[in-house]
Amino acid sequence: MPTPWDQQPGEPDEDYALFLHFKAQGPGRTFKRVAEENGAAARRVSTLASRHAWKDRAHAYDVSQGNAKPQPKNPPITLAEDGRDLWDRQIGESAKRWGQFCVFRDLGRTRTLKRVAERLNITHRTAQEYAHHFRWSTRCEAFDRHMDEQWVAAIQERQRRMVQDHLKLAATFHEKAAEAIGSLVGQTLSATETVRLADAYSKLIRFALGEPDQNVAITGRTGQPPVRFSHVPADDNALRAELEEAITQLARKQATTGSVDPYDVLNLPE
Numbered sequence: 536m537p538t539p540w541d542q543q544p545g546e547p548d549e550d551y552a553l554f555l556h557f558k559a560q561g562p563g564r565t566f567k568r569v570a571e572e573n574g575a576a577a578r579r580v581s582t583l584a585s586r587h588a589w590k591d592r593a594h595a596y597d598v599s600q601g602n603a604k605p606q607p608k609n610p611p612i613t614l615a616e617d618g619r620d621l622w623d624r625q626i627g628e629s630a631k632r633w634g635q636f637c638v639f640r641d642l643g644r645t646r647t648l649k650r651v652a653e654r655l656n657i658t659h660r661t662a663q664e665y666a667h668h669f670r671w672s673t674r675c676e677a678f679d680r681h682m683d684e685q686w687v688a689a690i691q692e693r694q695r696r697m698v699q700d701h702l703k704l705a706a707t708f709h710e711k712a713a714e715a716i717g718s719l720v721g722q723t724l725s726a727t728e729t730v731r732l733a734d735a736y737s738k739l740i741r742f743a744l745g746e747p748d749q750n751v752a753i754t755g756r757t758g759q760p761p762v763r764f765s766h767v768p769a770d771d772n773a774l775r776a777e778l779e780e781a782i783t784q785l786a787r788k789q790a791t792t793g794s795v796d797p798y799d800v801l802n803l804p805e
Contacts, residue, residue, distance in 0.1 A: 550587060
């Protein structure tokens with residue numbers, strides 16, 4: 536009769552080989568070590584462990600070797616592999632038990648069995664039994680990873696839109712600067728005025744692309760190199776005000792050539 540630590544039906548050879556590595560580590564085994572020693576992604580190892588109940592099977596092996604106590608009756612359910620998410624209702628899980636799991640899941644990362652027992656008005660021991668049988672911990676870990684991915688995706692989308700908005704704003708400033716400079720006839724641009732325009736424009740471009748506008752160095756002990764860090768650029772309103780001031784000053788004088796290409800101005804040293 537096959538044992539829990541034997542290869543299970545539908546378990547690929549490659550996945551089973553990783554489980555054997557996990558089992559061989561002994562009671563102090565970890566998924567991280569399996570991933571590192573086999574060159575596998577940590578997330579993949581964690582997913583396989585959940586799918587094929589590595590912890591339960593390894594524990595059964597430890598019990599057979601006298602290295603652990605048997606688990607209580609009512610063993611954990613087998614998580615469905617039909618495409619549903621781990622935090623969805625599982626096969627053999629009643630609507631009531633799934634609702635209780637959802638209460639635990641929705642408590643967030645600070646969730647505890649004590650808190651959910653109070654919410655559900657059940658004993659702590661009962662909460663432990665439900666959590667063990669319906670694999671609450673494994674399913675909540677998967678749910679938390681999913682929410683992290685959703686949060687990162689939302690932040691990336693927000694950043695993408697912000698960059699687009701900043702670049703559009705920079706293009707508007709560029710057009711306005713070009714119009715102001717192009718209207719100058721016969722006046723002289725001082726080096727200070729030209730650099731100020733270049734600096735205001737380049738700052739906005741850097742801000743839109745997420746680059747710092749200046750670096751600051753703080754010297755340490757004698758013989759040690761300075762510590763450097765980036766200074767975050769000013770906000771949009773400050774940049775707009777700075778550029779408006781530069782354009783106003785430039786408009787008071789004419790360029791000797793009659794026109795100046797703003798892209799040539801940007802090539803000046805900062």
